[in-house]
Amino acid sequence: MSGSDHRGQSLPDKAKVLIPGGVNSGQRLVPGLEDLVVTSTKGGTFTDADGHVFTDFHAAFGPPLLGHNDPDVVAAIVDAAHQTDLAGVGVTAGEVRLAEQLVELVPSIEKVLLTSTGSEATYHALRVARAVTGRRFIVKFQGCYHGWHDAVSLNVISAPDRIGQPDPISAGSLPDTTAATLVLEFNDVAGLLALFAERGNEIAAVILEPIPHNIGAVLPTQEFLTAVRSECTRHGAILVFDEVITGFRHALGGYQSICGVRPDLTTLGKAMGNGVPIGALGGRADIMDNFSSRPGGPAFFAGTYNGHPLVVSAALATIEKLRTEPVHEHIFRLGDRARAGLAEICRRLDVPAVVTGYGSVFVTYFMPGDEPRNYSDLLPNDADMFVGYRRNLLQDGFFELPLNLKRSHISYAHTDDDIDRYLQAAERAIAAAATNRVTARNASTMGGISTDAITR
Ligand SMILES: Cc1ncc(COP(=O)(O)O)c(C=O)c1O
Known part of the structure; x- marks a missing residue:
């Protein structure tokens, strides 16, 4: 995911020398993605320095509503x-x-x-x-x-x-x-x-x-x-x-x-x-x-x-x-499809989840129960699942920010095909995270979720 300059020093390494932490916002400090260099954005995607193209549901925390570089x-x-x-x-x-x-x-x-x-x-x-x-x-x-x-x-x-x-x-x-x-x-x-x-x-x-x-x-x-x-x-x-x-x-x-x-x-x-x-x-x-x-x-x-x-x-x-243009109609429809698809996947996999959002914004909390009404309702969310499935998604070229409680955004540039492919990838990613979760839980002497995991 990283590029390098003509002297062979990787761009992220150079960035870390020159910029505290190598990124220009504390909100971009994402464990596991310290070496991510973005080389271009286009429509519903961004590309990294190794040429991997990611379908971008992070969308910079929300601005590119029409898609990147409209x-x-x-x-x-x-x-x-x-x-x-x-x-x-x-x-x-x-x-x-x-x-x-x-x-x-x-x-x-x-x-x-x-x-x-x-x-x-x-x-x-x-x-x-x-x-x-x-x-x-x-x-x-x-x-x-x-x-x-x-x-x-x-x-x-x-x-x-x-x-x-x-x-x-x-x-x-x-x-x-x-x-x-x-x-x-x-x-x-x-x-x-x-x-x-x-x-x-x-x-x-x-x-x-x-x-x-x-x-x-x-x-x-x-x-x-x-x-x-x-x-x-x-x-x-x-x-x-x-x-x-x-x-x-x-x-x-x-x-x-x-x-x-x-x-x-x-x-x-x-x-x-x-x-x-x-x-x-x-x-x-x-x-x-x-x-x-x-x-x-x-x-x-x-x-x-x-x-x-x-x-x-x-x-x-x-x-x-x-x-x-029918921007809201399009993104709301895709948002409904994403939410319905994710809820169905979690039911099928027997993974406790609350899939929610509004319009083009969607999020899957990994916890039992109903729609949350406040922050305290989110404390049972399994942060390891939340972050873990998003990390798994990267392998299939889908980017939902792998940080706990972060929402995802659909843009006008995303298509039905993006949602179809995303749901297939999400099923694999959630299943793999659930398997890891069970393994980790069995291996853990603590048994529960740490405060660290909740707040990260
Ligand atoms: C609801 C809300 N208000 C204000 C801000 C601050 O905006 P900015 O990051 O452009 O300063 C944000 C940023 O994420 C936000 O989500």
């Missing part, structure tokens, strides 16, 4: 590159067109600002919420991920003994900042009501992934989403839907257009530009008007690359294709 998106970027690069002053026609589209499509968005990443969008959402309410506390939910900044980088994939207490994912986070984030279980209406009853007038914002996809796919109950909305309204807190994953992927208007619950602010990213670095924060005009992009706006907002013409052109081309 020709219309690439053409739009090239056109834009010939026309305008970054001036860093004023506004461009593309930015206005994109804002117009977002306001038209996403129910909660009356005004919108562009960022380069999802983390910036959630950062600014929480900052403006504090600026507007004058309050200190943020509420997030165990299992949801909203980016790398201190206020939200806690309690994502926590070890069982860390659930219910602050669990920062990074050393160096300011304790004052993490202490101002209160964590609840997802779908826990009683917990939500109790927290608001006790501290409602101290809560600036509630932020959530409407479907917590950072732990696979935990579907929200309508009762929960409705309760979050009404408690925020009643207590004057700002409700933020982080639709960085669900936006565009599940519908042009985001999951809010499906569930009918309207947040005050919405964050977008990932699929919005089909793979280029773009994010957005939009919502109620009376909140958005507090940003410093407006004269006197008290909440500072800046970013050298915000609204860069190249990424704006990619977003416009992506949205155009989503509007004019």
